[in-house]
Amino acid sequence: MADIQRTLSGDARAYGALVDKYQSLVFVLVRGICKTTADAQEVTQDVFLKAYEQLHTFKGTASFRTWLYRIAYNTAISHIRKTKSRGKAGEAYMQEVMHTGSSIDEEHDSEREAKYDKIRQLVEELPAAERMLIELYYYKELKMEEVAYICGMTVSNAKVRIFRIRQKLQEAMTAA
Amino acid sequence: MYTLKDFFKEEQNRRMEEAAGIRPIGMHVVNIIEKQKAVRSKKRWYRWLSGSFAFVLAAVGIGIYFREFLAGIFRWADESSGVVTGRIVEIYENTKFSFLTWGAGVTQNAESGFIEKATTEISAWPVQVWYVVFLVAGVALLLGVDKLVRHRKPA
Incomplete structure (x- = not known):
């Protein structure tokens, strides 16, 4: 909160400290929908530029992290809509993940790897808003109230939508 | 049994590792x-x-x-x-x-x-003087109302 107050009173360096503190959290959230690491870094940067513009609207009713996630959610969704070649994005992500995560994958058996690929493919095929919703649901340390706030919907609506997405994914997994 | 939860956990860990390798962008954002x-x-x-x-x-x-x-x-x-x-x-x-x-x-x-x-x-007095008198009175009235509204105590 001190950094926010200092930023609002014109101290740009305080905002730099805020960015450094939260950049990993935002990056992890937006990484899933971006083609490459560089692409995700660009979206992360956009999130912080937008957050700076809207910082005066932060009233402290939600935590700063949740407020920032809400901006990240909206920026990520508009990024998905802008880059319409989602299929290609998925492929590029898969290739990069395979390349960077080869040491982890070596430990997995082939069945687990196949399941992973299948789920990734299913998640890639979800519409942008549903994809972000399920990402947030499984995102660390987020309560349902926070997920609803970030997505701009009521808690009950968020619960119903998440239930349907999970059901859809599980049906697709068992059918495969 | 490999579940959705396992998938997202694995994904997040992977992304966390990736995020750890990225240099801080704070000053870069401030410069922009x-x-x-x-x-x-x-x-x-x-x-x-x-x-x-x-x-x-x-x-x-x-x-x-x-x-x-x-x-x-x-x-x-x-x-x-x-x-x-x-x-x-x-x-x-x-x-x-x-x-x-x-x-x-x-x-x-x-x-x-x-x-x-x-x-x-x-x-x-000619009508022009009355215009000025009423104008000043009107402005004073508006300023008074504005001051009252601004300084009212919350209920």
Whole structure:
């Protein structure tokens, strides 16, 4: 909160400290929908530029992290809509993940790897808003109230939508 | 059994590892913000200058096109101000005289009383003076209401 107050009173360096503190959290959230690491870094940067513009609207009713996630959610969704070649994005992500995560994958058996690929493919095929919703649901340390706030919907609506997405994914997994 | 939860957990761990390898972008973001501010300020200046220039041009153009009409307005304003100034001087002299006589203790016994004199004086004011009086009263009323609204205590 001190950094926010200092930023609002014109101290740009305080905002730099805020960015450094939260950049990993935002990056992890937006990484899933971006083609490459560089692409995700660009979206992360956009999130912080937008957050700076809207910082005066932060009233402290939600935590700063949740407020920032809400901006990240909206920026990520508009990024998905802008880059319409989602299929290609998925492929590029898969290739990069395979390349960077080869040491982890070596430990997995082939069945687990196949399941992973299948789920990734299913998640890639979800519409942008549903994809972000399920990402947030499984995102660390987020309560349902926070997920609803970030997505701009009521808690009950968020619960119903998440239930349907999970059901859809599980049906697709068992059918495969 | 490999579940959705396992998948997202694995995904997040993978992304966390990736995020750990990224250099801090705080200062970079701050630099971009500073540049954006400078560009915005420059644009504002350009807009203000071009707006002022356009306004002056338009004013000159209108002045030239409607010069006869404007000359009429200026003549009328000159005449009106002369009349009003004359009346104000007259009112000032009368009021000064009333105060001087009142101050000398001749109000009650004077040929004409102070109140009567003042009433006669006020009723003779030209309409322009009344406009100014009502304008000042209106502005004062609005300012008073504004102050009351701003300083009201929350319920």
